[in-house]
Amino acid sequence: MGGRIAERMGIALAAHEERAFEDGEHKTRPMENVRGRDVFVLHQLDGGPGASVNDKLCRLLFFLGALRDASADRVTAVIPYLVYARKDRKTKTRDPLTSRYLAQIIEAVGTDRVVTMDVHNLAAFQNAFRCRTDHLLARPLFVRHFAPLLAEGPVSVVSPDVGGAKRAEAFRTALGAATGAEVAGAFIDKKRSSGVVSGDTLVGPVDGRVAIILDDMISTGTTLARAARVCREQGATRVVAAATHGVFQEQTEKLLSDAAVDQVVVTDTVTPGRLALPGSRGKLVILETAPLFGAAIRRIHDGGSLTALEEDIPAS
Numbered sequence: 001m002g003g004r005i006a007e008r009m010g011i012a013l014a015a016h017e018e019r020a021f022e023d024g025e026h027k028t029r030p031m032e033n034v035r036g037r038d039v040f041v042l043h044q045l046d047g048g049p050g051a052s053v054n055d056k057l058c059r060l061l062f063f064l065g066a067l068r069d070a071s072a073d074r075v076t077a078v079i080p081y082l083v084y085a086r087k088d089r090k091t092k093t094r095d096p097l098t099s100r101y102l103a104q105i106i107e108a109v110g111t112d113r114v115v116t117m118d119v120h121n122l123a124a125f126q127n128a129f130r131c132r133t134d135h136l137l138a139r140p141l142f143v144r145h146f147a148p149l150l151a152e153g154p155v156s157v158v159s160p161d162v163g164g165a166k167r168a169e170a171f172r173t174a175l176g177a178a179t180g181a182e183v184a185g186a187f188i189d190k191k192r193s194s195g196v197v198s199g200d201t202l203v204g205p206v207d208g209r210v211a212i213i214l215d216d217m218i219s220t221g222t223t224l225a226r227a228a229r230v231c232r233e234q235g236a237t238r239v240v241a242a243a244t245h246g247v248f249q250e251q252t253e254k255l256l257s258d259a260a261v262d263q264v265v266v267t268d269t270v271t272p273g274r275l276a277l278p279g280s281r282g283k284l285v286i287l288e289t290a291p292l293f294g295a296a297i298r299r300i301h302d303g304g305s306l307t308a309l310e311e312d313i314p315a316s
Contacts, residue, residue: 005042005294009297014034016029016031017031028066030070034071035071035072038301039072039073040115040297041063041067041075041078042293043060044056044079044270045060045082060077061109064109064111065110067110068109075110075112075113076112076113077106077111077114077115078293079114079115080116080268080270080293081117081245082102082116084098084101085099085120086120087099088120088124088125103130106129106131107129107130113131113132113133113300114133116133117244117267117289118136118216134300138289138292139174141267141292142171142214143174144178146240146242149210150179153209154184154209155211156204156210157212158188158202158213158214159185159188159213159215160213160227164187164215167215184205186204188201188202200226202230206236210240211239213227213240216243217244218243218245218252220249220251221241221248221251221256222254222255224264227241228258232260239260239261241264241265244266248270261283264284267287295309
């Protein structure tokens with residue numbers, strides 16, 4: 001992704017060195033002079049076969065610290081998918097607040113700013129960090145992608161649970177405003193306890209409509225598959241599952257092969273190699289975020305406004 005963002009911005013990626021040692025330790029350092037520079041470090045933290053989440057996080061932290069020690073004027077961590085963000089409150093006795101701990105260690109190495117996209121809980125994210133933060137929305141990417149659907153017939157935006165209702169409502173409003181068409185809204189009353197999901201009451205119209213089920217991420221895909229089947233049972237003519245982060249696990253194959261789901265749309269905030277699951281061909285659509293991140297980095301560097309970026313997103 002870094003290469004695509006740099007290309008969008010009309011600049012070259014700065015060189016750096018990564019060296020692994022025999023005992024599993026490593027070092028990472030910039031290969032160019034960063035003294036007095038405004039430095040942006042893009043790092044995708046999702047784990048995979050080559051490196052775990054913790055491996056990638058450790059490398060990022062050490063590199064951010066190295067940049068600060070090399071006298072960079074300002075160090076910004078650009079993290080498309082912010083890991084550990086889901087554990088932002090105590091739901092069980094003695095639960096950790098992992099999202100807060102993550103913020104503290106990122107700040108501890110001298111990071112001035114964190115840029116990310118569609119965190120699980122925006123209020124928790126903003127309260128966890130003491131350094132500057134910028135939160136980008138994938139919403140304009142989804143609006144641009146789904147707008148043509150409204151020419152084919154009525155659409156309903158569905159939240160797979162009550163907790164995501166505000167996210168779905170914001171997208172429904174933006175989609176309607178961009179197209180001038182009426183877009184309905186709905187949500188599913190779902191409960192989760194100790195990993196067990198229950199409840200399948202649909203509130204809102206989907207009968208005779210294309211149902212766009214919107215969530216912030218897809219991990220196992222269980223929630224979206226369950227919601228898709230409910231929408232089909234209630235008369236939806238077509239069901240599309242959409243989420244910003246495709247944090248796909250092996251179980252996600254069930255979502256991609258589920259007959260109730262016609263299409264799955266995600267962005268490339270997670271390393272694309274993780275998305276090459278069996279059954280994904282023809283059903284999975286990946287939206288590029290490089291134009292959005294590139295424009296945001298340029299505006300941050302130049303002191304421009306990110307508020308207007310949603311209305312002025314560059315073309316893919």
